[in-house]
Amino acid sequence: QKEVEQNSGPLSVPEGAIASLNCTYSDRGSQSFFWYRQYSGKSPELIMSIYSNGDKEDGRFTAQLNKASQYVSLLIRDSQPSDSATYLCAVNRLTGGGNKLTFGTGTQLKVEL
Amino acid sequence: DAGVTQSPTHLIKTRGQHVTLRCSPISGHKSVSWYQQVLGQGPQFIFQYYEKEERGRGNFPDRFSARQFPNYSSELNVNALLLGDSALYLCASSKLAGGPNEQFFGPGTRLTVL
Numbered sequence: 672q673k674e675v676e677q678n679s680g681p682l683s684v685p686e687g688a689i690a691s692l693n694c695t696y697s698d699r700g701s702q703s704f705f706w707y708r709q710y711s712g713k714s715p716e717l718i719m720s721i722y723s724n725g726d727k728e729d730g731r732f733t734a735q736l737n738k739a740s741q742y743v744s745l746l747i748r749d750s751q752p753s754d755s756a757t758y759l760c761a762v763n764r765l766t767g768g769g770n771k772l773t774f775g776t777g778t779q780l781k782v783e784l
Numbered sequence: 785d786a787g788v789t790q791s792p793t794h795l796i797k798t799r800g801q802h803v804t805l806r807c808s809p810i811s812g813h814k815s816v817s818w819y820q821q822v823l824g825q826g827p828q829f830i831f832q833y834y835e836k837e838e839r840g841r842g843n844f845p846d847r848f849s850a851r852q853f854p855n856y857s858s859e860l861n862v863n864a865l866l867l868g869d870s871a872l873y874l875c876a877s878s879k880l881a882g883g884p885n886e887q888f889f890g891p892g893t894r895l896t897v898l
Contacts, residue, residue, distance in 0.1 A: 675826075703884035714874055714889045715827065722884050759826050766832075769839025769881040772817070774826025 672697055675762050677775035685783055690747040692778050694760030697741065703763040704736055706745045709777065710756045719745060750782045786811065788877045788890030796896045797865050805860045805893045809877030815839070816858040817887060818850055819874040827874055833858055834881030862895075870897045 676695045684690045692706075703722045707715035719734040721727045721743070727734045733746040743762075747754055757777040763770050789808045797803050809816050815834040819827035829842035833852035852858045862869055872894050876887035 705886070707889075714872075714892045717886055717888055720884070720886050761826075763884065765882055766840045769815075769832040769834060770883065770885060771829045771832065771840050771842070772819075772827070772876075772887060773829065776824070776826050 673775075674698060674773045675760055675775040677758075677760050677778045679776055680779040681781050682778055683781045683783055684750050686750060686752060688750050690750045690754065690780055690782070692745040692747075692758050692760075692780065694743045694745075694775055695741055696743070696760075696762045696773075698762065698764055698773075699738075699741065701762045701764050704734070704743045705761040705763070705772070706732075706734060706743075707759040707761060707774075708756045709759055715759055747780075750780075752782050752784060755780055755782045788875055788888055790873075790875050790890040790893050792893060793891070794894045794896075796898065798898050799865055799867060801865050802861065802863045803865060803895060805862075805873050805875075805895075806857065807860070807875030807877075807890060808857045809875075810888060813877040813879050813888075814856050815878045815881040815885070816852055816856065817876045817878070818858070818860045819876065819889075820844075821872045821874055821892075822870075830860070832881060839881045865897045867897050870895060 706719040721734040735744045760775040817832040818830040821827040831850045832840040878885040
């Protein structure tokens with residue numbers, strides 16, 4: 672079982688729709704969770720962080736965390752063509768005074784006109 | 785404020801050579817982490833440094849080493865390069881180590897090993 676699992680996609684949504692991206696993780700000791708957006712040929716860009724159960728909203732983005740189900744999701748409202756990218760779910764685990772991010776393989780999102 | 789900077793942007797090496805990659809964190813950030821990303825995969829954790837001390841090491845061979853300097857910049861060294869070391873090497877900066885710290889990535893160094 673992979674530590675962080677994401678559906679690789681591609682996930683295609685029409686412009687203006689809601690895109691729903693999902694992620695599950697295996698380590699119950701994980702404490703913080705992040706979503707990064709990565710455009711082709713570029714480095715990952717942090718878009719959301721979430722640390723406690725429930726929803727966290729920032730503009731068109733909402734992150735949802737359910738630690739009991741070991742599940743994290745990202746909703747993108749009013750999807751735009753510029754949202755087309757790979758979305759990486761990352762899970763943070765403390766290791767000997769430091770912290771290690773473990774990433775999923777990413778979900779490719781395509782927003783179609 | 786300037787973000788994370790990395791140099792060089794691109795690098796081509798041959799098998800058996802060694803390489804040094806450099807990273808400068810965001811001003812005020814004291815921790816640097818290194819990741820390797822191969823095509824089609826998420827970044828894989830290599831090292832984390834905080835206040836010049838190693839705070840974490842991923843599952844990479846001893847050919848990989850790193851260090852952090854008093855100004856919090858960092859170097860990643862890879863010896864005896866293999867074809868499989870071809871990847872995007874990412875540096876991430878955070879204020880602290882440990883705890884729920886957000887990590888911000890630099891633009892990366894794309895390494896090609898021929």
